[in-house]
Amino acid sequence: MRIIDDILNLARIETGRYEIDLEPVALDAVLLDALQVMAPRLREKSLVVENAVGDGAPKAMADERAMKQVVLHVLANALRFSPNAGTVRLMLDDGDPDILELGIADEGPGIDPSRISRLFTPFRKDERSAQASGGPGLGLPVAAKLMDLMGGSIRIDSAPDRGTRVNLRLARARSA
Numbered sequence: 001m002r003i004i005d006d007i008l009n010l011a012r013i014e015t016g017r018y019e020i021d022l023e024p025v026a027l028d029a030v031l032l033d034a035l036q037v038m039a040p041r042l043r044e045k046s047l048v049v050e051n052a053v054g055d056g057a058p059k060a061m062a063d064e065r066a067m068k069q070v071v072l073h074v075l076a077n078a079l080r081f082s083p084n085a086g087t088v089r090l091m092l093d094d095g096d097p098d099i100l101e102l103g104i105a106d107e108g109p110g111i112d113p114s115r116i117s118r119l120f121t122p123f124r125k126d127e128r129s130a131q132a133s134g135g136p137g138l139g140l141p142v143a144a145k146l147m148d149l150m151g152g153s154i155r156i157d158s159a160p161d162r163g164t165r166v167n168l169r170l171a172r173a174r175s176a
């Protein structure tokens with residue numbers, strides 16, 4: 001069960017027992033993997049995916065397993081909060097020579113900026129999100145900790161009725 005995996009992962013991270021091995025990781029492959037895992041849910045809600053991250057995209061310094069988990073958690077949220085037949089957009093900002101920023105955007109209800117920082121604390125979803133459909137509130141805390149372990153960061157850019165864009169920032173791998 002995923003809740004248990006998330007709790008175990010949080011415990012591993014907190015006690016320094018989640019092993020991170022940084023290496024150049026192809027983000028396009030990580031995305032395709034996650035989309036495959038999520039295919040049934042995408043179909044269920046008739047969602048459209050606009051994936052602007054083609055193969056041959058620059059690589060990021062990351063731990064492949066951790067990055068897959070992060071992308072799965074963020075993508076799961078994008079799907080959960082998307083309206084039926086909504087569009088989920090995947091994009092990669094590679095304008096900086098040292099940094100890559102992967103963006104996952106949805107057309108859901110958005111998040112009030114005042115709520116955003118709280119969402120990174122395990123189980124600390126506020127009253128509003130506790131009422132709304134959602135899970136236990138572990139996805140973003142796990143994602144944020146893993147990004148941190150990889151020397152990266154996660155940022156949420158959202159406003160009510162404007163959808164949500166989650167940005168995952170990592171160091172760019174030096175091309176050999």
Ligand SMILES: Nc1ncnc2c1ncn2[C@@H]1O[C@H](COP(=O)(O)OP(=O)(O)OP(=O)(O)O)[C@@H](O)[C@H]1O
Binds near residue numbers: 109
């Ligand atoms: N893409 C999004 N659009 C709107 N709200 C979001 C989005 N992503 C996260 N949230 C808000 O942040 C809360 C916390 O997200 P988080 O992924 O940590 O937990 P969850 O999805 O509710 O449960 P879990 O991930 O453990 O199954 C969500 O319940 C929701 O209120």
Ligand SMILES: [Mg+2]
Binds near residue numbers: 073
């Ligand atoms: Mg979640």
